[in-house]
Amino acid sequence: MPLGIGCTARPGQGRNNKTGSWRVYYPVLDKEKCTKCGTCQLICPEGCIDQQPDKSYEIDLDFCKGCGMCAEECPDKAKAITMHKEEK
Numbered sequence: 001m002p003l004g005i006g007c008t009a010r011p012g013q014g015r016n017n018k019t020g021s022w023r024v025y026y027p028v029l030d031k032e033k034c035t036k037c038g039t040c041q042l043i044c045p046e047g048c049i050d051q052q053p054d055k056s057y058e059i060d061l062d063f064c065k066g067c068g069m070c071a072e073e074c075p076d077k078a079k080a081i082t083m084h085k086e087e088k
Helices: 039-043 069-073
Strands: 025-029 049-051 057-059 081-085
Touching: 025 057, 039 049, 039 057, 039 069, 069 081
Parallel strands: none
Antiparallel strands: 025 081, 049 057
């Protein structure tokens, strides 16, 4: 499947692609607020947001880098994704 520049089809597998201990923030998805629009999945540069069989979304924190793009682009009505500070 051809992809545009900067797109990721799936997060890479293996220890070189997992997020290390350097991440400062991580996203939390409130499934009750989520409108299931799919914007977060489309905007995620790491490809770590997957749609589930029930049409809800899940964030794979093993691959999330904490950029916050998903939270920033979540529609104003929903704001289902919020960023939280990592506890070290």
